[in-house]
Amino acid sequence: MVKELSRETEEAQLGESVEAYERQKPWERYIDAEMGLRNYWYPALFSHELKEGEIQTATICGERLLFKRIDGVVYCVEDRCVHRGVAFSAQPECYTKNTITCWLHGFTYDWRDGNLVQVISEPGGAIIGKASIKSYHVREMNRAIFVYIGDGEPVSPDEDLPPEFMKAVRGERRIAFHPLVRVLIPCNWRPAVENGFDPGHVYGHRGSDIVQRGYFPVPLGFYAATKDQIKVEEREGRTKGIILQHTQFTLVWEAEIEGQRLQAKAATEAAPPPQNYSADIVGGEYGGGAWYMPCTMEGIGFPQPSMIHYEWYVPVDADHHMYTILQAAYVDTDEDEERFHAECEEKWGPLVWSTPGSGVEGFNNFDAFGRAEIHHAYRREGWWRRERMYKPDYALTQWRMLVSKHARGIQPREGNWTPRPPMEAYEVKFVDTPGQVR
């Protein structure tokens, strides 16, 4: 019954597969995961955002978190007093190094385990030792602070973080990390993950300055031509993910509409466009990229060969994710590393995420724009059921099925956590120039 298919037949069937998934929706669990996946490690802060003795807040999967660095070690507790639910962060009080005191009734907890150790308004009261706030597991790795959102003992980070990232943690390979941006985006985490790796959306990036200035050639489109170019990583003990074999993807450099020819920036007569994504664009040795659970992208070779672009789309609430970008590079010497950091500050940083009003179209600002649009449709207009996928979306269907199959837990929608309004998110600007062709 096993048949060898010609490449063309396979390619046609791949399109049919997408349509079949459309009808069946075998990712209902993913559709339910509005608030994020439970029992996973998430990046909460960059290391430099939390200096010795400082306090910072974060919200992940709807849970309100409070961080403090004590003697170099980062601790995290729930940002809610067990007594009547007020936020410590509204007016933080730390009388001693290891304690946090609620400003309203003086309930005092130990940062290290969340236990109630004193109540200033009733010293030595009976409740001491009987009550506690939730304490979170924390790991600091590669200049970022990770927290475990879930129950019980955490899994090993080896099962939640991208492979190259963990190589650096384990010291197997020297990789430099540069925190680029942490910004709150008005979009659920799922359209954000999907956008990160969506092969078809490269079309939208043609106006980004990183492309216009010729630093990174993007085609009008690229996609898996056969199923085996989309690799599913679901081995026991590994970080689960979808790996795109970019090197074999079909690249689109031009298209025609009503007889008019469109070309990608890099496809000019003078300089014919690259044909092999890996060899010609991201560097022969690496090339490719992957989505990993819970919400990570590892983009090897972006925006330059020998670099890795990390993005986390951390679930905040149903309507927001924290866009967390860490740039990495393989380095051999301290000088390499210094050069890399300087280059990130001066060049790659602003090209990847530009300050509003800077006149630069940041590569990822466009992504935020696209995601916010998709979010509106999916969250408010029923597009989880209305969407109509095409062949390049095959990768997305595999991601959704992987999550539905392997997610350790789904954060409940009706949690006990509600964002305190207003949350100030990145303001997505819609370019409103009717009839203009760029």
Place this chain on the structure above:
Amino acid sequence: MVKELSRETEEAQLGESVEAYERQKPWERYIDAEMGLRNYWYPALFSHELKEGEIQTATICGERLLFKRIDGVVYCVEDRCVHRGVAFSAQPECYTKNTITCWLHGFTYDWRDGNLVQVISEPGGAIIGKASIKSYHVREMNRAIFVYIGDGEPVSPDEDLPPEFMKAVRGERRIAFHPLVRVLIPCNWRPAVENGFDPGHVYGHRGSDIVQRGYFPVPLGFYAATKDQIKVEEREGRTKGIILQHTQFTLVWEAEIEGQRLQAKAATEAAPPPQNYSADIVGGEYGGGAWYMPCTMEGIGFPQPSMIHYEWYVPVDADHHMYTILQAAYVDTDEDEERFHAECEEKWGPLVWSTPGSGVEGFNNFDAFGRAEIHHAYRREGWWRRERMYKPDYALTQWRMLVSKHARGIQPREGNWTPRPPMEAYEVKFVDTPGQVR
């Protein structure tokens, strides 16, 4: 069993009829029609708002629309890409005259039928020819662009537009049209329609500059004294409506409260008030006005004899309508028409709808104010069930029953369409001067 009633008996019974309707609520279908009526023609834009090659958006009955004028002809498609629901209008791209391309993945549609004709990121892909976006029927008439919100082949505009309006379209009579205003009002479309023709609300207009300056005498109230003054037009093939025989209405020029006498502006000793609405106010030949389905008013003789005042209260969403005012006049020559347009620009326009801060109380600004108040009560405080009508509201009861009986369809409440917040609507200013008598 048929009895001849004296006018007084009839008048008393008319009041009783209103009370009977109050109890029975025979207009449940109308109460359900929050999002508007389906399978009708609605005005979307004024002609001058869409120049050759330009793109404009509109939202009607919750449906997001995108318009373009190509070689003089107006086309309309759904403002949502079939792929993942993003709005074309967020960043419109038209590579060729007849196509619209989605800025995110390059899905390209033909304006003329909504068919997907190309995908830039996967040229020639299998989805081409299989997918399309909704395409709407469009008619441009009397300097306005109408769109059909509904399914299948549209009905003839002869069945959805006011009779005098269609006479001009068919060339049976020369009528000049002047677009006055299109403004988003924070009020559902139904209180707006009802306000347009509500005979009792003329009391509220006594402060309008058009009245204060003596251009148009309004009584303190006027109403049908007998049922036959409210004519129901429900003949097959005609635009359904309620026609008020204003000429026979009872006019109220003064009233007394606790012995204090109130008089309308026009009712002074020196100049006794007009007694016949038709002959003395709006001109003998025309006189009267009507509500037409789905949401139109045809006010003959306003603000001057020989003129017609058209208003559409176009449903946008549950909380907004687009107040669309077109002034018309019967003209014989080009000079007549020019004079009419100049008069609209200089005089009637600002008196009908005044710019905030201009110091003029526009006639219809007051209406927006009254409607927003009623909307709040009906939408948020349950007044569809609490309202307590009086005799002048008899006309309203007939309107509600007409709609309930004849509506071709009710736009579903739980649609797929949601407004993108924030929508910037006209800000209704509440005059907050406690204890002041104007």
Place this chain on the structure above:
Amino acid sequence: MVKELSRETEEAQLGESVEAYERQKPWERYIDAEMGLRNYWYPALFSHELKEGEIQTATICGERLLFKRIDGVVYCVEDRCVHRGVAFSAQPECYTKNTITCWLHGFTYDWRDGNLVQVISEPGGAIIGKASIKSYHVREMNRAIFVYIGDGEPVSPDEDLPPEFMKAVRGERRIAFHPLVRVLIPCNWRPAVENGFDPGHVYGHRGSDIVQRGYFPVPLGFYAATKDQIKVEEREGRTKGIILQHTQFTLVWEAEIEGQRLQAKAATEAAPPPQNYSADIVGGEYGGGAWYMPCTMEGIGFPQPSMIHYEWYVPVDADHHMYTILQAAYVDTDEDEERFHAECEEKWGPLVWSTPGSGVEGFNNFDAFGRAEIHHAYRREGWWRRERMYKPDYALTQWRMLVSKHARGIQPREGNWTPRPPMEAYEVKFVDTPGQVR
């Protein structure tokens, strides 16, 4: 079976009682009372806010009220025209002393009974005499205007107002009243009442200027050591309440955290702290305080001996209460009274409630801050079920049970009343200084 308990055993059991209540939640009726209690007297305005002939609005338990003073007497009607629900207050019109006219159709009502007496747009119409708006019972006492929210004949104010307050009304004792503040706070009325008397929250007040300047010594905590220090007043015909026997409360002047000693401002080596709340702080004769139903606090001896601090937490809607503070003092002569008023204006007023930006931390501004925090947790994060009480909260449990047992009525949640957005409430400022210890 009756046992004499040692004080220590009793004290331990009191803590256990709190835990038992936690599990049982015997105050479900109180949890339902989001919109307030029905069939009670509430203060709506201060007397000086409504001068002869003036009109003012208020919202209590979700009901929209309109007040007018006519010949010195205050009348109150529903701020909604019976016809179509518009608010009279949007543009109030009073043609005669005793009437209010709706600005939209001229429906005219008598202030004294709410009856429809005229309709300007249909003078003498059949509806006159058949329709009316709700008319409310009003009592003006001690410089405040009270209104009865409920049905039928009102109960005597003797059953809804604090005892000392009523003594002044009945002329049994000379007490001067000074209106301090009426401000809309973004917090449901219940956390507000609970905050008013919450013994444990004094900890939070240590930064208030009234404390820092030494006018009123507050301990770090104080609480009932035995149950008999919490007296339940539930006698027939009396205002129901919980009376705290402050004089016997345990006072906390210092506490220790990780070996670090904290002291209240008043507890210095030079001047040992007061030991008896009544004798040493609020004056031997009075001393104490109470919560009364529906939503009142009577704080005897605050901020000075011989004074009484009255607070009402008047329910407005689910998310707001009107914080109404009336300062009182026992006086003997006119000079006493003048001095008291001057002192309130110059000193106590600003210390109790400070203007934002004044640089003063008003005692009750802190309370508004604390309440808004608790409100967020209870209203949006489920803390009615998650809260974890401690011994000083025993008083709160008694209050909740008293209300659940005796409330004459619970205002329905799904009423016909909705606030007109936006309501401009006091903006609670969160002090955001991570890691700082004050």
